Amino acid sequence: MTSDASRIAELADSGVRMIERLRRKAFLPDTRKGLDVRYGIAEAAALLGCSTNRIRMAEDAGRLPQPPATDSGRRAGYTIEELLHMREVLGASPARAPMDQPPIIAVQNFKGGVGKSTVTTHLAHYLAVQGYRVLVVDCDSQATTTTLFGLNPHFNVTREETLYPYLSIDPTQADLLYAVKKTPWPNVDLIPSNLELFDVEYEMAAAGADGGSILATRFRKLKAGLMDLARSYDVVLLDPPPALGTISLAVMQAANALIVPLAATTPDFCSTVQFLSMMEQVIGQLGQAGIDVDYSFVRLICSKFNGNDPAHAMVQQIMEQTFGPALLPVAILESAEISHAAMRMMTVYELDKPIGTARTHKRCRTNLDEALGQVEQLVRRGWGRVSPVSEEALVNEAA
Incomplete structure (x- = not known):
């Protein structure tokens, strides 16, 4: 006779396998989570607390790289990494000061x-x-x-x-x-x-x-x-x-x-x-x-x-x-x-x-x-x- 513990173990094992199937389905082809979010220039400007014109001027001056264009010629938008770089260049980082206590x-x-x-x-x-x-x-x-x-x-x-x-x-x-x-x-x-x-x-x-x-x-x-x-x-x-x-x-x-x-x-x-x-x-x-x-x-x-x-x-x-x-x-x-x-x-x-x-x-x-x-x-x-x-x-x- 199958014990209660064995039945519970079977349920747990089945659940673990299903979690892995869901994870692999979500993160194919490499089964690792990625980050594909991009932000348009208007949204980027809002996040940085500046105007879109300031971003364009920094790009024209070579202080910021030009964002890549899509096949249709439109801007592809900015990645999180690019936004972080923009914050450094434009002085828009919210980082705490060295003396501020980290919460x-x-x-x-x-x-x-x-x-x-x-x-x-x-x-x-x-x-x-x-x-x-x-x-x-x-x-x-x-x-x-x-x-x-x-x-x-x-x-x-x-x-x-x-x-x-x-x-x-x-x-x-x-x-x-x-x-x-x-x-x-x-x-x-x-x-x-x-x-x-x-x-x-x-x-x-x-x-x-x-x-x-x-x-x-x-x-x-x-x-x-x-x-x-x-x-x-x-x-x-x-x-x-x-x-x-x-x-x-x-x-x-x-x-x-x-x-x-x-x-x-x-x-x-x-x-x-x-x-x-x-x-x-x-x-x-x-x-x-x-x-x-x-x-x-x-x-x-x-x-x-x-x-x-x-x-x-x-x-x-x-x-x-x-x-x-x-x-x-x-x-x-x-x-x-x-x-x-x-x-x-x-x-x-x-x-x-x-x-x-x-x-x-x-x-x-x-x-x-x-x-x-x-x-x-x-x-x-x-x-x-x-x-x-x-x-x-x-x-x-x-x-």
């Missing part, structure tokens, strides 16, 4: 299904489009963020490439540099995860009487390792597990800012309230143990919001009344474009053309820019800066 932002909620990994990956790519250097650290053994970056955690990631060799009771790595992987985005790096990262939880549980001191050491070690890496980036994003465990606690202590995604449903609202209550207790307990937690900002963001659903609107009002200014005013709308991109192990920012209608794609992209731009403003405020002022705004102000 290490945990995107955390103990309730699963709130879009935590979706928010993390879209935020990473939004910031990349804006010109920031971003490090994403997948701290969740379920590895959804790793998958959205185009890696199969079962086939493409080993335990030695995750946080495990650094956080293990018997560590084999003294810093985190070994785990940093390049991604198709020239200004986004990733520390991936897979199921074996959960072994850290087992080791801590088996540590017995010495578990408390080992745990405190791991907390401080993760923070030190991330702060060391953060010097090479503008923003670090952490995607912890959706549960209260060793790694989640370590992430909570290592972060210096917190974003809490929640869906506009009553169960999600209630669960998030419980999460915040638990956070308060845990932070107090950590403080008593001499482990400080200090956040430059704590904000909640409503994800998967359906403006046509009266129940969503009602729960959103409840959230506004409850959380006040801690709730970011622009919610992330539920969109088929996000779901379709996720099926291809991508974000909306990686699509070179709409999957659905052009109108749906534009509405989704505009909403994501507005919602995630709120987090960018929090980052810049922490550096004592506001958004870069465009030439058009300066002209209007002078007039």
Whole structure:
């Protein structure tokens, strides 16, 4: 007779094979994720906060290369790499100053299904489009963020490439540099995860009487390792597990800012309230143990919001009344474009053309820019800066 464990193992193996089939189908011919997004000159100018004329003048003067032409003679548009070069030449880089503290932002909620990994990956790519250097650290053994970056955690990631060799009771790595992987985005790096990262939880549980001191050491070690890496980036994003465990606690202590995604449903609202209550207790307990937690900002963001659903609107009002200014005013709308991109192990920012209608794609992209731009403003405020002022705004102000 086939045991329950054997049947579950068969289901898991079947699922792993299907993930790899989907990945290969999405990334043929080389089965590796690429980045084919290009931006027209008007969109590039908007991103750089300058006029199209300034870009053309820099190209005519040889300060910027001319973009290649298509077969029809039209401009092919600019790649992300070219946009980053344009930012350097035109002095439009948003990079933090050497003395600015790099934000290490945990995107955390103990309730699963709130879009935590979706928010993390879209935020990473939004910031990349804006010109920031971003490090994403997948701290969740379920590895959804790793998958959205185009890696199969079962086939493409080993335990030695995750946080495990650094956080293990018997560590084999003294810093985190070994785990940093390049991604198709020239200004986004990733520390991936897979199921074996959960072994850290087992080791801590088996540590017995010495578990408390080992745990405190791991907390401080993760923070030190991330702060060391953060010097090479503008923003670090952490995607912890959706549960209260060793790694989640370590992430909570290592972060210096917190974003809490929640869906506009009553169960999600209630669960998030419980999460915040638990956070308060845990932070107090950590403080008593001499482990400080200090956040430059704590904000909640409503994800998967359906403006046509009266129940969503009602729960959103409840959230506004409850959380006040801690709730970011622009919610992330539920969109088929996000779901379709996720099926291809991508974000909306990686699509070179709409999957659905052009109108749906534009509405989704505009909403994501507005919602995630709120987090960018929090980052810049922490550096004592506001958004870069465009030439058009300066002209209007002078007039």
